Amino acid sequence: MKQRVLIAVAAAIFAAGIVGCLLLLFAPSDHNKVLIRRDGEVLYSLDLSKETNRTFVIPYGGSSNTIEIRDGRIRVLEAECPDKVCVRTGWLSSSAIPIVCLPNHLEISFASGNDDIDAVAE
Numbered sequence: 448m449k450q451r452v453l454i455a456v457a458a459a460i461f462a463a464g465i466v467g468c469l470l471l472l473f474a475p476s477d478h479n480k481v482l483i484r485r486d487g488e489v490l491y492s493l494d495l496s497k498e499t500n501r502t503f504v505i506p507y508g509g510s511s512n513t514i515e516i517r518d519g520r521i522r523v524l525e526a527e528c529p530d531k532v533c534v535r536t537g538w539l540s541s542s543a544i545p546i547v548c549l550p551n552h553l554e555i556s557f558a559s560g561n562d563d564i565d566a567v568a569e
């Protein structure tokens with residue numbers, strides 16, 4: 448009898464673990480807040496869950512980046528930078544990999560990243 452309870456508890460913990468992993472993998476909540484920064488200064492703070500589909504241009508000197516927000520995602524649609532790394536990065540999909548445009552000093556990343564993780568851990 449006691450063994451059955453232990454197995455049931457273990458199964459419940461195991462199931463909760465799987466559900467937790469799935470939530471972490473698929474929950475979009477962590478990937479809604481996006482910061483667009485230039486040299487560490489926040490130019491835009493966006494909540495992708497509230498943004499409508501649109502494009503906008505961020506000028507820099509004589510050049511610019513065109514940002515596209517569509518279906519809760521964000522990317523650099525076009526850029527006047529020489530390397531186009533920011534455009535080729537595509538949609539922002541990971542906290543670990545920001546969209547960076549070195550020539551235009553532009554960085555697009557999820558705001559949730561380390562700040563929120565630190566806050567939860569402490």
Ligand SMILES: [Zn+2]
Pocket residue numbers: 526528529530531532533534547548549550551
């Ligand atoms: Zn670029």
